[in-house]
Amino acid sequence: MEIDYSNIKVIAFDADDTLWVNETYFRKAEEQFADLLEKYETKNKIDQELFRMEMKNLDLYGYGIKGFVLSMIESALQLSNNRVSQATISDILDIGRKMILHPVELLEGVKEVLRKLNGDYRLIVLTKGDLLDQERKLENSGLSKYFHHVEVLSDKKEENYINLLDHLEIDVKEFLMIGNSLKSDVLPIVNIGAKAVHVPFHTTWKHEEVLVEDEHGDYLTINKLTDILKYF
Template identity: 80%
Template sequence: MEVDYSAIKVVGFDADDTLWVNETYFRDAEEQFASLLDGFETKNKIDQELFKMEMKNLELYGYGIKGFMLSMVESALDISNNTVSQATITKLLNLGKKMISHPVELLEGVNEVLEMLSDRYRLIVLTKGDLLDQERKIERSGLSKYFHHVEVLSDKKEENYLNLLDHLEINVSEFLMIGNSLKSDVLPLINIGAQAVHVPFHTTWQHEEVAIEDEDVKYLKINRLTDILKYL
């Protein structure tokens, strides 16, 4: 695909699974959750019930590990008909705490890309999740020096992007977003007249999966983050 980024002045980056590993830890936690409850239901059923609980609670808790922890506890109570042991609940809470305290694992080439682009563009982070957790990861990552602004959004819909770009006085036509989610990082930007780059991660949360039916939707897809240096 031919792209023209000559008008771009600001580049936005998603954080989880674009700058650092995230979804892998959720998948590992789901496996442990299923193992802890395997005396009550099949793994497939347990997986389904946990996802349903996450979707039910999303509007209340938002995105992030803390909401996931609460959904695990509530789902465990439901699946076990309120007979799950206190010890198992404690293990679920500790599982979530372990996720929160996990070291930040940067994806390949992140420092190289940010170092190169920070000299030519204004860089910002636009991410979803728990504010405290995301701020903590930004600090632990050592990447904050590259960014002019970090924003933790409640959601990544067209309205969220438009409001933020307006607040930061960024012209939509001068903005490029880079992320791993078509649903959150690409399609909303294309719809508001900005540009977007898709960098797939090997694991995608079910809630973020989306099929592209419109062949006229134009965005750049790259295999790894460092490939963006060929275009910017």
Template identity: 80%
Template structure:
């Protein structure tokens, strides 16, 4: 896809699965959660019910690990008809704490890309999730100094992006967003007149999956983050 980035002055980066590994830990935890509840249901049923619970609770808990843990506990109660043991509930809490203390694993060439862009563009982070957890990951990543601004959004819809760009006095025609989710990092930006680059991660949460026809939207898709350097002036 030919996209002109000649007028870009500000670049926004998604964080989870764009700068560092995230979704892999959720999938691993789902496996461990299913093992904890194997006496009540099949793994497939447990996975389905947990996903339904997460979606039901999004408006209450938002995105992030803490909401995920609460949804696991509620799912465990439902799947067991309120018979799940205190030991299993404690095990679920331990799974959440394990996720919250995972080391931050940067994706390939992230530092190289930020070094190359630093000083040429204003760089910001636009992510969603739990504020405390995202602040922790950013601090542990060692990337803080590259960014002029960091924003943890409750959601990534058109109105969220537009409000933030207005607040930061960023011209939408001069803004480029880079992320791994078509639904959250690409399509909303295109719909408000900004540019976007899709860098798929090998694992995507069901809620972030969206189908588009080839050529339907004008964005750049690259295989790895470092390829963006070939397209930016």
């Protein structure tokens, strides 16, 4: 069944791995972290422990690089039985610093899509993560001029979306969300009666993975962002 987008007036874009590369740098950081701690445990165990620590700390630190770095430090202390050196802690902090300062790498077709949609639709950035980091990336991306509003949420659940749309006085029937995460950008949107487009990224954080049987609802999946222009 073809989805009707004729009523859409507001289009929201996720930021990380939808507008620019993000998860790739986290994967690299995890590899560097495992290299630093390999004398204490196997790399597979280090990876598992770090993810467990991230999940434990998520409600406390939220999403983003800073929380990730704190989880790396806590994991290093635990994996080493508090024997990890100050030099290694310094190396972990340096990993996080380099992530924050990494140049923004736009994904293919982003500027083309925003240029063509701008003016005909109200465009907004709707993402989660660290506020300062996301604001910095948006500014450095050169994309700010295309967006009417930027919102950094603590999470992307149905309640978060409902509250935001109500605050911005956006009719759910006139709203479209575009993002790379089924769990955060697509399924909650479909569940509240809005429309969503899934643009898969080649790397997905384990926390954002969705089991096939959990997928439901009507949404569009495209191979690359520029494919959305066929529908608008």
